[in-house]
Amino acid sequence: MESKLAFLIIALTCFCFASPPAAVAQSAKERKFAVHLMNRIQGPSFAQSREYCGYMVQLPSGKITTGTINPGTRDGCSPTRPENGQVLSSFHTHGGFTEEHYSEIPSVQDMRGDAREGIGGWLATPGGRLWFIDGPNNIARQICGIGCLKQDPIFRPGAQGKVADVYTMDKLIAVMGPE
Numbered sequence: 001m002e003s004k005l006a007f008l009i010i011a012l013t014c015f016c017f018a019s020p021p022a023a024v025a026q027s028a029k030e031r032k033f034a035v036h037l038m039n040r041i042q043g044p045s046f047a048q049s050r051e052y053c054g055y056m057v058q059l060p061s062g063k064i065t066t067g068t069i070n071p072g073t074r075d076g077c078s079p080t081r082p083e084n085g086q087v088l089s090s091f092h093t094h095g096g097f098t099e100e101h102y103s104e105i106p107s108v109q110d111m112r113g114d115a116r117e118g119i120g121g122w123l124a125t126p127g128g129r130l131w132f133i134d135g136p137n138n139i140a141r142q143i144c145g146i147g148c149l150k151q152d153p154i155f156r157p158g159a160q161g162k163v164a165d166v167y168t169m170d171k172l173i174a175v176m177g178p179e
Contacts, residue, residue: 033064038124042150045093053077053092057085090121097126097152104163106133106140108172108179126152138169
């Protein structure tokens, strides 16, 4: 009995004082690159009403660049993992604005993909929002709001309801369903 009690005390002590997982950090350099990159691919994404995706990588020289930028479909995209450089994060757009798709926030699938890879991810929306998805911690933060990136000319603010600044996986599931 005493050994079970001692084990329980140790387990609770470890649980109560354990640090939460560290957030996936993004440098100012990576954020600046993300804004530039997303502004560059928003136009084709709107015009073709499809997602574009890939990975941001840091080369041994310190330069941040991308691997291949892949075109996707209206509601999905499969990035190609680059052979060179250190992967910093994924990135993708949400295509052009439509009333049918809830495209102003990350999807459950977006967060699950980054969580599965253990990385962060950048998302650009038709409204011109920029999100950072902290995959390992299952949380997405809006980095900048409507119009901070290029915006789809047919975008209608508020058409898909109120958009929060932060979403956890549970909150995304509550809004969109488990996908």
